[in-house]
Structures are given as C-alpha cells and as structure tokens.
Amino acid sequence: MEKRFPCSLFVSLLLAFFFLFSTNSSDALEVGFYSKSCPDVEKIVRKTVLSYYKDDPTITAPLLRLHFHDCFVEGCDGSVLINSTTTNVAEKDAKPNLSLDGFDVIDKAKAELEAKCPGVVSCADIVALAARDAVSLATYVVRSGKWSKNYNMYEVETGRRDGRVSTVSDAINNLPSSFWGIYQLKRSFASKGLNLKDLAVLSAAHTIGNSHCNSFAKRLYNYTGKGDMDPSLLASYATTLKKECTPTDNTTVLEMVPGSSTTFDTTYFKLVKEKKGLFHSDQALLRSQVTKNYVFSHVTNSTGFFHDFGVSMVKMGRNKVLEGKNGEIRKNCAVIN
Ligand code: HEM
Structure with a gap:
C-alpha cells in the first residue's frame, strides 16, 4: 500500500500535466520561420495579395475564409487546396467549400516562391499569410489610402507543413453550419482550441x-x-x-x-x-x-x-499543424506530391 501510493500519485500528476498542457496547438511555429531559408516569403505573398487587391478589393473575404476552412478541417495544413482525383473526393468539393475562392492568389504566390526557394514554403503558410495581408489591406489601407508593411494587423507564425489527406467527409464533419446555435458552435470551436471569446x-x-x-x-x-x-x-x-x-x-x-x-x-x-x-x-x-x-x-x-x-x-492558425518531418512541402498546392 505504502509503495503503491506514491506511484499512483505520480501517475495522477502526469495525467494532470498532460490534461493541462495538451492542446491542439504547436510549439514549432514561429514568426520568421523562413528568415534564413526563404527570407522574402512575406514580401512575395504581400506583393501577390496586393496586386489582386488593387484590381478587386473583394478578394479579402475569400482569402480570409480560406484560412478558416483550412484550419477547421485536418488542421491548418493546406488540405483545403487539394483537388479531387479519380479515387478521392477532396475537401474542396464539399458543399460548404463550393463557394470558396482565392485559390488563384495562393497558386500565384506559390509559383513565385517555388521559383525563388523551391520546396521550402508550405501552402498552408501561404494561406495563413495571405489571410493576414488581405485583412490588413481591408482594414488600414482602405482608411489611409496607402500601403505600408507596418499595416500588418498581426504577426503570422509560420512553419506549418502541408497535409496529404483531404476528404469531403472531413470537411462536412468539421465545418460549422450557419444554422447552428451557440452550444454547437461552442463545441465546434472548443474542438479546435478556441473559446467563446474567439468565437465572437x-x-x-x-x-x-x-x-x-x-x-x-x-x-x-x-x-x-x-x-x-x-x-x-x-x-x-x-x-x-x-x-x-x-x-x-x-x-x-x-x-x-x-x-x-x-x-x-x-x-x-x-x-x-x-x-x-x-x-x-x-x-x-x-x-x-x-x-x-x-x-x-x-x-x-x-x-x-x-x-x-x-x-x-x-490561435486558430495553430490548430493541429503538421511540423518537423510530418506532411510535406507541396510543389503544387492543388496536388499531393
Ligand atoms: C462561426 C461559424 C461560421 C459559420 C457557420 C460560417 C458560415 C459562413 C457562410 C454560410 C458563409 C456564406 C457562404 C456563401 O453562401 O457563399 C460565410 C462567409 C464567410 N465567412 Fe464564415 N462562417 C463562420 C465563421 C467564420 C470564420 C471564423 C471566418 C474567418 C475567420 C469566416 C469568414 C468568412 C468570410 C470572410 C466570408 C465571406 C466569403 C466571401 O465573400 O467570399 N467565417 N461563412
């Protein structure tokens, strides 16, 4: 008895530790992850988003929604960008995703990045950066009429890797419905590491x-x-x-x-x-x-x-990201390598 007690106490403490510190989030992400491997990544994504925005400021909304729909399904791993194949119906073809847009902006930025630093920058990170840049444009540039990189609304952590799984059923099971009430929304957001304040x-x-x-x-x-x-x-x-x-x-x-x-x-x-x-x-x-x-x-x-x-x-951008040797850096965002 006397010997078993400290052992069960140890197990309980271990479990409590995991309970307290296990989240959906990642420690491997960091601001400036590509500072050595592809230092111009933020500049290239911003330039691409800006060029589309100048032609059509409605581009902000689809780019922002793309990041949300990416992160809520299989984590922020660019799986929303993958095309269906003859053997797999991908997330992109799930009903709530049929109204997504902005894929061409991601592809354009990816093409430039592949030319400059091949095989380095993930599609998932491009989506996260493009969402931030698009929102920053719609927030500050609309007001001031000019662009400066100081207008970034927030710093984006990078270091995500791209997923190799994208299924229609995952999208249907994980995307919230516009007809849901507060309890379903709370549960859905909690499962992605987000609380009620994040929901609002x-x-x-x-x-x-x-x-x-x-x-x-x-x-x-x-x-x-x-x-x-x-x-x-x-x-x-x-x-x-x-x-x-x-x-x-x-x-x-x-x-x-x-x-x-x-x-x-x-x-x-x-x-x-x-x-x-x-x-x-x-x-x-x-x-x-x-x-x-x-x-x-x-x-x-x-x-x-x-x-x-x-x-x-x-916080949303940290949901279940792939890091280290997991996943891959896709060459073409729409196709698994
Ligand atoms: C709280 C749960 C949410 C539900 C149920 C929901 C649902 C929807 C629906 C049904 C649409 C309209 C789609 C259409 O008919 O074309 C929409 C649009 C949009 N959603 Fe959400 N959404 C949610 C949260 C979010 C979040 C967290 C973001 C981003 C952080 C977001 C960003 C957007 C944007 C920007 C649009 C406009 C897209 C466009 O104009 O192309 N939504 N959402």
Whole structure:
C-alpha cells in the first residue's frame, strides 16, 4: 500500500500535466520561420495579395475564409487546396467549400516562391499569410489610402507543413453550419482550441464578404418547417431580405454587411446587436453572456477588436499543424506530391 501510493500519485500528476498542457496547438511555429531559408516569403505573398487587391478589393473575404476552412478541417495544413482525383473526393468539393475562392492568389504566390526557394514554403503558410495581408489591406489601407508593411494587423507564425489527406467527409464533419446555435458552435470551436471569446471575435470576419441566399433563406421562409421565420432575426430585416432572395434561390449573392462588405470594421457587431446578422450562427452570439458582452462592447471599439482578431487568428492558425518531418512541402498546392 505504502509503495503503491506514491506511484499512483505520480501517475495522477502526469495525467494532470498532460490534461493541462495538451492542446491542439504547436510549439514549432514561429514568426520568421523562413528568415534564413526563404527570407522574402512575406514580401512575395504581400506583393501577390496586393496586386489582386488593387484590381478587386473583394478578394479579402475569400482569402480570409480560406484560412478558416483550412484550419477547421485536418488542421491548418493546406488540405483545403487539394483537388479531387479519380479515387478521392477532396475537401474542396464539399458543399460548404463550393463557394470558396482565392485559390488563384495562393497558386500565384506559390509559383513565385517555388521559383525563388523551391520546396521550402508550405501552402498552408501561404494561406495563413495571405489571410493576414488581405485583412490588413481591408482594414488600414482602405482608411489611409496607402500601403505600408507596418499595416500588418498581426504577426503570422509560420512553419506549418502541408497535409496529404483531404476528404469531403472531413470537411462536412468539421465545418460549422450557419444554422447552428451557440452550444454547437461552442463545441465546434472548443474542438479546435478556441473559446467563446474567439468565437465572437472570429465570427466578426463576417463584417466583410458575401453570402449566397441559400445559406440563410430557410430563416426567412421555413425555419422550423412550418412556414415560419427565425425569431432571432429582426422581422423588418427579414422582409427586406425576402425582396432579394426567393425560397429556392441558390445563385443570388448578398453583402453580409450591406454597403461596407469590403471594409474590415466593427459594423458586424452593430448588425448582430440589432438582430440583423445574416446567419442563425451570427445571432447565436447573443445567446451566451460571454459572446453577447463581446458583441455589445465592441460595436464602436475597433482598436480592441483589431487586437483581439489578431490574437484569435494566431490561435486558430495553430490548430493541429503538421511540423518537423510530418506532411510535406507541396510543389503544387492543388496536388499531393
Ligand atoms: C462561426 C461559424 C461560421 C459559420 C457557420 C460560417 C458560415 C459562413 C457562410 C454560410 C458563409 C456564406 C457562404 C456563401 O453562401 O457563399 C460565410 C462567409 C464567410 N465567412 Fe464564415 N462562417 C463562420 C465563421 C467564420 C470564420 C471564423 C471566418 C474567418 C475567420 C469566416 C469568414 C468568412 C468570410 C470572410 C466570408 C465571406 C466569403 C466571401 O465573400 O467570399 N467565417 N461563412
């Protein structure tokens, strides 16, 4: 008895240690991972994003969403970029991913990087950098009218490797639905190492970009199957939306924040507060005290929001990354080596 006790105490301490310190996150990522192996990586990605942005500022939203959809499925490993083959239906072809865009920006940056430092920079890192650059452009450059690298909203950790697995079922099982409530969202985000504050902060990515009618039309016409409307949506706003979207419309696209869908700001919080969030999942933020407080206190606090957004994006970017000798550095982001 006397001998077994210290042993079980040791085991308990060991278990407690693992419980406390085991997360989805990684220690191998670092800011400037490529500083010796490919020192111009950030410059090249920024230049590429900027060249697309100058032609079309709506590029920010798809690039940001790409990083989210990458990180939530198989971790941030570029698996969202992989094309389906004759033997495998990849994440890209899962229904929620059919409206993804911005792949050409990643491919362009990758081609330049492969020319400069072949086999060094992962596609997963390019996605993470491009998301940051795109958001920074939509935040600071829109306001100041000029570009400077000091406008980076946050530092991006790099060192991710590319995954070799991409399946449609993984995407369907891991991407949150726009019809989910707060408990499902909380559980989903927790499984990626993200808490309720991160949920509120990252959901505000919906301050930019567009949505197809079919991502929310059920809320307007047939919420519970009885021809009713989602009560979490402001009735007068539902009437406005009905003029744009018929019940079966799957082609029309609406700005999620009408009139400012290319500016990254706090308007999203104002809309959610007024029950004008486009998705049930947006309005669900009012169903937990933590997320509701965040929404209400950030309607006009853009400085606080930008800071928090950077923190939560870095956290999201650490989800289950491949490092060391795991995975690979893909030559072509759409094809496993
Ligand atoms: C909280 C759970 C989330 C759900 C349920 C969700 C769902 C959706 C849906 C349904 C769309 C519209 C797709 C379409 O119909 O075209 C959308 C768009 C978008 N989402 Fe989310 N999203 C969530 C979180 C996030 C996060 C965490 C980010 C980024 C950090 C993000 C970034 C975006 C962006 C930027 C768009 C606009 C894309 C574009 O205009 O091309 N979303 N989201």
